Amino acid sequence: MKTIIRPEKIVWQELCRRPVIGTANLDVQVKEIINQTRLRGDTALIEFSEKFDGCALTELQVSDDEIDEAAKTVPDKLKSAINSARRNIEFFHSLPVKGSKVAEITKGVTCWSREIAIEKVGLYVPGGSAPLFSTVLMLALPARIAGCHEIIVCTPPDSNGAVNPLILYAASVSGVTGIYRIGGAQAIAAMAYGTRTVPRVHKIFGPGNQFVTKAKELVQADGIAIDMPAGPSEVLIIADGFANPEFVAADLLAQAEHGPDSQVIMLTDNSMMIDSVTAELNLQLSRLKRKEIAERALDNSCLILMNSLDDCMEFSNHYAPEHLIIATSDPSTLAAGVINAGSVFLGEFSCESIGDYASGPNHTLPTNGYAKSYSGLSNESFMKKVFFQEVTKDGMISLGPVVEAMAGAEMLDAHQNAVTVRLKAINNE
Amino acid sequence: MKTIIRPEKIVWQELCRRPVIGTANLDVQVKEIINQTRLRGDTALIEFSEKFDGCALTELQVSDDEIDEAAKTVPDKLKSAINSARRNIEFFHSLPVKGSKVAEITKGVTCWSREIAIEKVGLYVPGGSAPLFSTVLMLALPARIAGCHEIIVCTPPDSNGAVNPLILYAASVSGVTGIYRIGGAQAIAAMAYGTRTVPRVHKIFGPGNQFVTKAKELVQADGIAIDMPAGPSEVLIIADGFANPEFVAADLLAQAEHGPDSQVIMLTDNSMMIDSVTAELNLQLSRLKRKEIAERALDNSCLILMNSLDDCMEFSNHYAPEHLIIATSDPSTLAAGVINAGSVFLGEFSCESIGDYASGPNHTLPTNGYAKSYSGLSNESFMKKVFFQEVTKDGMISLGPVVEAMAGAEMLDAHQNAVTVRLKAINNE
Numbered sequence: 084m085k086t087i088i089r090p091e092k093i094v095w096q097e098l099c100r101r102p103v104i105g106t107a108n109l110d111v112q113v114k115e116i117i118n119q120t121r122l123r124g125d126t127a128l129i130e131f132s133e134k135f136d137g138c139a140l141t142e143l144q145v146s147d148d149e150i151d152e153a154a155k156t157v158p159d160k161l162k163s164a165i166n167s168a169r170r171n172i173e174f175f176h177s178l179p180v181k182g183s184k185v186a187e188i189t190k191g192v193t194c195w196s197r198e199i200a201i202e203k204v205g206l207y208v209p210g211g212s213a214p215l216f217s218t219v220l221m222l223a224l225p226a227r228i229a230g231c232h233e234i235i236v237c238t239p240p241d242s243n244g245a246v247n248p249l250i251l252y253a254a255s256v257s258g259v260t261g262i263y264r265i266g267g268a269q270a271i272a273a274m275a276y277g278t279r280t281v282p283r284v285h286k287i288f289g290p291g292n293q294f295v296t297k298a299k300e301l302v303q304a305d306g307i308a309i310d311m312p313a314g315p316s317e318v319l320i321i322a323d324g325f326a327n328p329e330f331v332a333a334d335l336l337a338q339a340e341h342g343p344d345s346q347v348i349m350l351t352d353n354s355m356m357i358d359s360v361t362a363e364l365n366l367q368l369s370r371l372k373r374k375e376i377a378e379r380a381l382d383n384s385c386l387i388l389m390n391s392l393d394d395c396m397e398f399s400n401h402y403a404p405e406h407l408i409i410a411t412s413d414p415s416t417l418a419a420g421v422i423n424a425g426s427v428f429l430g431e432f433s434c435e436s437i438g439d440y441a442s443g444p445n446h447t448l449p450t451n452g453y454a455k456s457y458s459g460l461s462n463e464s465f466m467k468k469v470f471f472q473e474v475t476k477d478g479m480i481s482l483g484p485v486v487e488a489m490a491g492a493e494m495l496d497a498h499q500n501a502v503t504v505r506l507k508a509i510n511n512e
Numbered sequence: 513m514k515t516i517i518r519p520e521k522i523v524w525q526e527l528c529r530r531p532v533i534g535t536a537n538l539d540v541q542v543k544e545i546i547n548q549t550r551l552r553g554d555t556a557l558i559e560f561s562e563k564f565d566g567c568a569l570t571e572l573q574v575s576d577d578e579i580d581e582a583a584k585t586v587p588d589k590l591k592s593a594i595n596s597a598r599r600n601i602e603f604f605h606s607l608p609v610k611g612s613k614v615a616e617i618t619k620g621v622t623c624w625s626r627e628i629a630i631e632k633v634g635l636y637v638p639g640g641s642a643p644l645f646s647t648v649l650m651l652a653l654p655a656r657i658a659g660c661h662e663i664i665v666c667t668p669p670d671s672n673g674a675v676n677p678l679i680l681y682a683a684s685v686s687g688v689t690g691i692y693r694i695g696g697a698q699a700i701a702a703m704a705y706g707t708r709t710v711p712r713v714h715k716i717f718g719p720g721n722q723f724v725t726k727a728k729e730l731v732q733a734d735g736i737a738i739d740m741p742a743g744p745s746e747v748l749i750i751a752d753g754f755a756n757p758e759f760v761a762a763d764l765l766a767q768a769e770h771g772p773d774s775q776v777i778m779l780t781d782n783s784m785m786i787d788s789v790t791a792e793l794n795l796q797l798s799r800l801k802r803k804e805i806a807e808r809a810l811d812n813s814c815l816i817l818m819n820s821l822d823d824c825m826e827f828s829n830h831y832a833p834e835h836l837i838i839a840t841s842d843p844s845t846l847a848a849g850v851i852n853a854g855s856v857f858l859g860e861f862s863c864e865s866i867g868d869y870a871s872g873p874n875h876t877l878p879t880n881g882y883a884k885s886y887s888g889l890s891n892e893s894f895m896k897k898v899f900f901q902e903v904t905k906d907g908m909i910s911l912g913p914v915v916e917a918m919a920g921a922e923m924l925d926a927h928q929n930a931v932t933v934r935l936k937a938i939n940n941e
């Protein structure tokens with residue numbers, strides 16, 4: 084963990100740089116996986132499962148029985164925690180989507196828009212050592228609330244071909260319509276192009292390793308919508324002299340344990356905080372199960388003493404953090420200045436873990452500075468807006484000449500003519 | 513123009529296929545242009561202008577004087593048409609963005625979201641034979657209404673290095689903050705990465721040729737947001753026996769004149785309409801300035817007799833047209849069934865040209881079936897949503913254990929610990 088004292092603005096750009104993980108040759112490998120999946124469908128998927136997941140599959144889709152059995156293995160206490168989180172996520176994601184108000188733009192011209200659910204969506208849920216069932220809730224609940232008809236999940240099987248029961252349970256309480264034991268780039272290809280077993284979807288969501296990320300990038304270039312570009316997870320904490328160093332350190336470590344490429348930053352206007360947070364970090368780090376991972380993430384990270392809290396916010400907007408924790412005595416005032424961030428946590432009890440699981444807003448958020456242009460997931464991410472317009476005879480009379488003049492100037496005379504034939508017909512009545 | 517009678521559902525997929533234009537070697541060429549622009553900035557831009565636009569530039573940015581002079585050359589009638597269109601576009605794009613309502617999710621946990629303008633956006637406006645100044649209005653007005661601070665336009669110069677005065681005039685009345693005489697892939701690269709003269713932006717919008725489209729796709733893969741994937745323009749018209757064949761033919765041709773890769777489709781439940789529209793098409797086509805282009809587009813196109821209007825709508829949702837014109841006696845009933853479309857025009861006076869220029873909704877719409885997952889542009893396309901959450905001590909007491917249980921089950925003990933240290937502190941008070 085580096086400590087940086089009052090950096091000049093000229094070096095901010097450099098300080099905002101994210102850790103980069105090499106991806107040599109990834110492009111070629113992932114293209115080949117996608118091509119094989121497109122060409123040979125289920126057969127290719129079964130071969131890839133053997134190769135990458137080390138399991139011999141016969142059924143790609145998870146059966147209802149398997150899902151029911153999984154639910155029985157989930158302890159009641161955890162079920163109840165999952166359902167509390169589910170209620171909160173549902174609440175926040177059900178806040179009303181902008182109404183499709185009908186507006187009379189000018190006499191005889193009414194326009195409106197309607198938000199309509201994307202019919203088929205695909206959710207990728209990573210496997211690996213920890214079963215990320217919270218990802219299932221965060222992806223499937225907004226899809227269900229938006230009204231998507233088909234909500235499928237792909238997730239890698241273990242070496243016995245089984246899917247983690249917590250993932251199955253979370254899917255079964257979130258409105259998922261089909262679960263497939265497929266991981267990696269081939270899962271993205273299967274959802275993008277469809278196979279005999281896996282339905283083709285219109286938009287793909289969810290985190291994943293670099294193969295998954297590259298596959299999402301490649302299918303996006305082919306016109307399949309994806310949630311957002313991926314990058315390593317990160318937190319930026321603004322702490323003043325009143326912040327609790329124990330809490331700040333715990334929040335930095337919660338982010339750092341995600342992966343060696345995670346980045347955590349603390350900005351403060353109080354030089355004492357640097358020392359006390361450093362001490363707490365050392366104390367808490369030694370107790371963590373994922374100590375090695377967190378340590379490597381801390382190597383990418385820094386504690387920065389700034390001139391003022393306003394400078395902290397300005398730096399934060401420049402960095403555009405995925406998670407921004409404002410641990411100051413008056414967080415609301417500072418929060419009013421937020422321009423670029425994914426999700427913001429105000430005050431000492433609003434830790435990022437609460438947002439990761441259960442406060443309500445989505446935990447799928449723009450990383451890597453993408454918060455400058457991307458939003459976190461919401462039910463709107465699972466919908467698209469369709470415009471409607473209705474022009475009456477009066478509307479044509481008043482607006483037709485405007486269109487004739489503009490289309491004429493753009494030298495598009497068939498555009499002009501579509502209005503002219505109508506104006507003539509009105510005149511000849 | 514092909515005529516197809518009552519196609520079986522099995523062939524719908526085939527009928528929904530869009531014309532494809534070959535792009536061999538495009539990838540390599542565009543990557544090189546992007547790399548050169550990133551490496552050598554303005555110098556590369558000036559070389560590319562000489563190579564591709566045939567003009568020797570000294571100033572990349574258009575001066576205020578040049579913009580003022582341009583306004584003087586625009587006829588008053590056209591100025592007034594542009595300003596009528598501007599008023600309507602402003603009206604529609606100013607309809608309220610969803611409020612950032614503060615919701616108490618559970619006791620002590622309040623969450624809300626705020627829509628915040630993207631600070632810097634770049635708009636690409638194609639050059640070529642016709643000056644597409646309507647594109648300037650459709651891109652810049654929602655950006656200004658959203659509240660973007662920096663709204664720059666890149667557009668190719670003519671061989672004298674000049675930019676079309678109509679484009680300059682439209683930019684000057686739409687809140688554009690800087691205009692650069694740069695076209696092609698290099699313009700996209702300049703806006704994505706910045707040069708000495710051209711500011712780097714966070715999101716790039718606008719149509720263009722295949723070089724521009726490929727460049728947008730490549731910078732998107734590098735994390736720069738773009739408006740949506742591009743494809744040839746298209747219209748689908750649903751006409752019943754009451755539709756006016758002259759109007760239908762005029763609307764088909766208005767779309768067909770866009771380019772040889774445009775596609776136009778008419779669906780009807782009335783076989784007489786096929787004959788009468790065909791006759792009108794032949795009549796009107798012969799009079800068009802862009803007859804050759806429209807003819808080639810009609811080669812990709814078809815008139816289809818369906819079994820019923822419901823089947824027409826089902827086919828249309830399958831096709832997901834950029835523009836959908838419902839030319840039937842009761843368009844509202846049919847419009848209720850729209851799932852996939854960019855912009856919908858109801859009734860005989862709602863021709864697509866009106867929407868292209870002046871009814872209010874944006875004309876930047878998803879083509880190529882992308883309406884299944886993408887929306888047309890709106891002021892929200894120029895904003896992103898930031899989540900906020902505030903958890904009090906009570907909120908931590910009630911929700912903390914949920915997070916502890918879930919984080920524990922995901923084996924993320926630093927996440928768990930961030931809650932545990934707070935619960936302990938509360939208990940020790």
